[in-house]
Amino acid sequence: MPEIDLAKYQIIEKKPKPPEYYAKVESAVESILEAFGDDPQREGLKNTPKRVARMYEELLGGYCTDVDRLVNDALFNVEYDEMVVVRDVEFYSLCEHHMLPFIGRAHVAYIPKGKVIGLSKIPRIVDMFARRLQVQERMTRQIADFVGDLLEPQGVAVVIEAVHLCARMRGVKNHDVGMTTSTMEGSFRTNPATRQEFLDNISRTSAPFRL
Numbered sequence: 193m194p195e196i197d198l199a200k201y202q203i204i205e206k207k208p209k210p211p212e213y214y215a216k217v218e219s220a221v222e223s224i225l226e227a228f229g230d231d232p233q234r235e236g237l238k239n240t241p242k243r244v245a246r247m248y249e250e251l252l253g254g255y256c257t258d259v260d261r262l263v264n265d266a267l268f269n270v271e272y273d274e275m276v277v278v279r280d281v282e283f284y285s286l287c288e289h290h291m292l293p294f295i296g297r298a299h300v301a302y303i304p305k306g307k308v309i310g311l312s313k314i315p316r317i318v319d320m321f322a323r324r325l326q327v328q329e330r331m332t333r334q335i336a337d338f339v340g341d342l343l344e345p346q347g348v349a350v351v352i353e354a355v356h357l358c359a360r361m362r363g364v365k366n367h368d369v370g371m372t373t374s375t376m377e378g379s380f381r382t383n384p385a386t387r388q389e390f391l392d393n394i395s396r397t398s399a400p401f402r403l
């Protein structure tokens with residue numbers, strides 16, 4: 193496996209889990225409840241800070257990923273140079289501006305240069321970058337860069353379609369608001385036919401993402 197620069201991807205391999213983690217999140221949640229005039233001790237809320245702390249541990253778990261285990265012997269040397277496309281990878285992330293969910297799907301493609309990765313690993317990679325405080329543009333780029341570093345392919349492309357609840361729930365509610373971001377590298381950038389083949393592939397087989 194090639195050496196991956198973990199700091200570049202904000203990956204902490206070993207779970208730090210400092211003992212104060214839960215206490216910090218719990219007291220912060222309790223403060224929010226109090227600030228809004230609710231009673232953190234009432235029955236329905238009593239365990240909410242604990243639940244929220246555990247929830248964030250899961251939803252933001254992407255920072256702590258054992259990359260060796262994630263890739264887990266799923267890199268193969270092959271003489272194959274046709275486009276590999278993994279479509280409709282569902283993901284759930286949190287926007288870093290509001291800590292509200294953005295939800296959607298990712299489409300990932302690459303053209304190998306001697307190396308491929310097991311197909312089931314692409315959704316794992318998407319998940320690792322989704323389970324963080326994110327912006328959609330950065331997530332798109334990180335997935336592309338990571339696949340690029342791992343496989344050194346002829347090209348890599350990522351398209352992400354998502355709906356942001358911070359746009360849906362706040363202010364002027366625009367229920368049609370959805371966002372598509374894309375990154376094209378290598379042959380996807382230099383060869384319009386390659387790029388078009390990928391875009392045709394994902395538009396032919398998937399209905400537009402709706403929530």
Ligand SMILES: [Zn+2]
Nearest residue numbers: 287289290358
């Ligand atoms: Zn937001």
